[in-house]
Structure formats: structure tokens, C-alpha cells
Amino acid sequence: MLESFPERIPELTDLDLIIIGGGPAGLTAGLYAARANMKTVLLDSKDVGGEILNTNVIEDYPGFESVTGAELAKKMADHALKFGLKIETYKPVKGIRSEGDRKIVTLQDGTELSAYAVIVTVGGEPTKLGVVGETEYHGRGVSYCAVCDGAFFKGADLAVIGGGDSAFQEGLFLTRFANKLYVVHRRNEFRAQAILQDRLLGMEKVEPITPAEVKEIGGNGDVKWIDIERDGKIERVKVEGVFVFIGFKPVGRYLFREHIDHDKNGYLITDQYMRTSIPGVYAAGDTRAQLAKQITTAVGDATTAVLHAERYIEELKDLERAFPSEPKEVVAQTASKADLVVFAPDDIVLREGDPADRFYMVIKGEAEATHRGPDGSQVVISRFGPGDYFGEIGLLNDAPRRATVRAKTSLELMALDRETFAKLMKSSQATEDEVRRVAAERTQAATPR
Ligand code: NAP
DSSP: OOTTSOSSOOOOSSEEEEEEOOSHHHHHHHHHHHHTTOOEEEEOSSSTTGGGGGOSEEOOBTTBSSEEHHHHHHHHHHHHHHTTOEEEOSOOEEEEEEETTEEEEEETTSOEEEEEEEEEOOOEEEOOOOOBTTTTTBTTTEESOHHHHGGGGTTOEEEEEOSSHHHHHHHHHHTTTOSEEEEEOSSSSOOSOHHHHHHHHTSTTEEEEOSOEEEEEEESSSEEEEEEEETTEEEEEEOSEEEEOSOEEEOGGGGBSSOOOBOTTSOBOOOTTOBOSSTTEEEOGGGBOOSOOOHHHHHHHHHHHHHHHHHHHHHHHHHHHHOTTSOHHHHHHHHHHOEEEEEOTTOEEEOTTSOOOEEEEEEESOEEEEEEOTTSOEEEEEEEOTTOEEOHHHHHHTOOOSSEEEESSSEEEEEEEHHHHHHHHHHOHHHHHHHHHHHHHHHHHHSOO
8 A cells, every 4th residue: 555665764763753553543643743743653564554454344433424444544544644654564563662761662673763752553463262273274264354355255154253343344244245144142142333233133144143152163174164052052054254253352562571551451551641651652542441442532542642742752851951960761750740731821830838749840831930028019039931940949848839930921831749759859869959959049039138
């Protein structure tokens, strides 16, 4: 699909962002990153498109009443390319590790790329039945993709295994070729959406076999039958193709040697911004723990991930400028814990006399600190612009705020909680000395003579 790409990986050692996986989530992240002018590369082990390439017709992506998976994948890729995304296909990733404030992505061929942030959108792989004959007949009648293999089975009797959306959607596709289609499911109730159930089970050539479990797949070089167990009895069903859709195994976590939080099924756990437990690593799409594995949710989550990654990188660079002696990995941890807070002009950020709970650094805009003078009037004692910090005095002295800080313009601040600030101070004596020096200077300047 993407013939125009260079064969060789160019110098890619100082990137902002690496996106791993070119399905809908990855391509959306790529589109947003390219539009934000982030230095980004998207890597895919195959051609871009991901799972939707294995999907015949998509009918639940808003704006597209009916579109083939291949067509939607091409539209998404073309869209991202138009805005300048660099896509590298057939570049499988072997591993990701943290090094200072960077993520190092190693490809199977040994090439190393580095970036401040990584978004993992690698999806997963189909779950296997684990029965005798499944591996032996894979590619000779056993398949996990109807769109890829269905056409090889014109006029044949086929079985789909599973009761979810995939089984039904792929089953519908297979009815184009099948003489007879069995839907073998371990329970009587199906999980698939009602509309898919009505369509598939309403067809004359379709016969559900439930509750039934596949016990063995057999044949004579090619698949000829499956043995199923129903009501405690083994029955042999003659089929030439077995299409297995019994779920999905996320693969994102296998890219990391260091620990990354995942649930009991291996899905990566993220917060609302798609941050994983590793600073600078985000996850979106089917490899992330979530309620719905849909294209719509994948693109939404990817948008959140890239917008947050952009802020994370900005905050990381601001922190590095402000605290040059800080170890780089501590800066990355600090940036990953930071909250972005916004204020309108004239809003009060913190008020004199209030307890001190956060440390702030200005990302965008201006703020002003005032102190109540002896006559009760407000005296301006400091002005803050991008890169300046405030709020340190109360935290260092465990004392109430000595000043009121107000937004002069629209204001974006990075906020660190007490614990994150304390860790930052503890990890470098030079940083603590410098912050204490600034605090002492400010305290002196605000003290009436
Ligand atoms: P799924 O929803 O998890 O369904 C898997 C099916 O396989 C279930 O019916 C399950 O049975 C059965 N199963 C699981 N393990 C089995 C085993 N060892 N032996 C026999 N049967 C087994 O998986 P999916 O259909 O691949 O869908 C994955 C996600 O993608 C879902 O969230 C789905 O909604 C989404 N999706 C959406 C669309 C769409 O058109 N919007 C299309 C495809 C997929 P039980 O029901 O008994 O657990």
C-alpha cells in the first residue's frame, strides 16, 4: 500500500515520539503528532492498517455507513501521510527500554531509535483453541482471518468457532463462499451484537452448534472434520475450513523488559491520559485495558495519548532547563507525574495564608505574586513567565503561602504535588541548593525593611 517509503531507516535518534503499531490507534496518533509538528516516526511490523485489514466491512465507524477495512486503513494512512507523518513499514520492534529521559526502541534488525515518548498501539494476536490439530492444520484449513482466507473455500462446508462480534462478523463474510456454515460456541447465548446475530443466524445455510466445545481438528493433509463435544458426547462435523475467533491476546507488554503494569489478561493499564506505569510510555487501542475494543475508542484514546505526550515532552524540557543538575531519569519521572493546570486571566492560583500543597512551573502565560503590605494593600513582589517556577517556599518550609499568585494572562502551569517535589529535591543536592537560594532571595525581597 505504501510503496513510496524509503527502505532505509534515516537518522532517527533524536525523536520526540515513536508510535509502535499502525492500526487505527497508531495512525490517529501519527496524524495528531504530525499536525503538531512533533518529530515522529510510526513503525509497523507489516503494512499499516492493523486488525481492520482483517475485517471485511465496517459499519460502526461514524461517517462511514459501510466501508471495507482495507479502504478505511488506506484513508487513515493517506490522511496521516498528507500531514507529513513518517511511516516505516515492515520494521518489527524487538524491545523498548528507558535510558535517562529517553525511550530506546530496538528493531529486530538491531537498529536503535530514541525518543522522549512512545505510544504503544500494537494490538494483539488471536487466541488459539489449543486443541489437537490446530497448529498442524494452520494454513491448511485452520484460519484466524476470514477476509484473508475465505475465498479459498468456495462451495465448502465451514465452521466458525466463537460467539463474539468477530465470529459473527467474519461468519457473515464467509457466507459468501460457504455451502454451509456452522457456528460452534461453548454457550447457548452469544456475545455478539444483536444485529449481527439476527443477520447471520437468519441465513438458511447457517447452523448454530451450541453449547459445544471443539475437541480436535483433523483431516488428511487438509482439514476434513472437527470433533465437538455436546451434551457429553463427541460428534464429528465434516468441514473443510475452521475459522477460529475466540478472542484476542494483547502483545504490548512483551515489548518491555522492565515492569509495566498490566491486568491479569495482559492488557496494559493506563490512566485517563493513556499513561502507562513507565514515564513517557503511553498505550492506546486494543493492547490497552479498557471496556470496548472498537475503532472509535482506539482513535479517541490515541488522540488523548498524543496530546498528553506532547505536554509531557514540553514539561520534561522545561524541567531540564530549570534543573540542569537533576538526573535525567528523575526528570522523566517528575514530568510523568506532573499535572497540567490552566487558569483564565485574573484567576487566583494560590492564596496567601492557604496551606502549601503544590509546586508550579509556568508553561504558557504570565502570573504575578502579591503580598499584603503593612497597610493592607497588595504589593507586587514577583512576576512569572514561561520556565519560571513558584510555590517552593511553602513546601520547603512546610508553611502557609506567603503570597497570592494570580494569572495575568491565560495561564498554563505544570503542577507537582508535595511528594513529587520532595523527590526532585532529594535526588540532587545542586537542585535543592538552587531552589533554596531562589526561595531565600524571594523571601528577603518580600520582607518589608
Ligand atoms: P470476544 O468478544 O472476547 O468473544 C470471544 C468469544 O469466544 C466468546 O463468545 C467466548 O465465549 C469465546 N471463547 C473464548 N475462549 C474460548 C475458548 N477457549 N473456547 C471456545 N470459545 C471461547 O472476542 P472478539 O469477538 O474477538 O471481539 C473482541 C473485541 O472486539 C470485542 O470487544 C468486540 O466487541 C470487538 N469487536 C467489535 C466488532 C464490531 O463490529 N464493532 C468486530 C469485531 C470485534 P464466551 O461468550 O462463553 O465467553
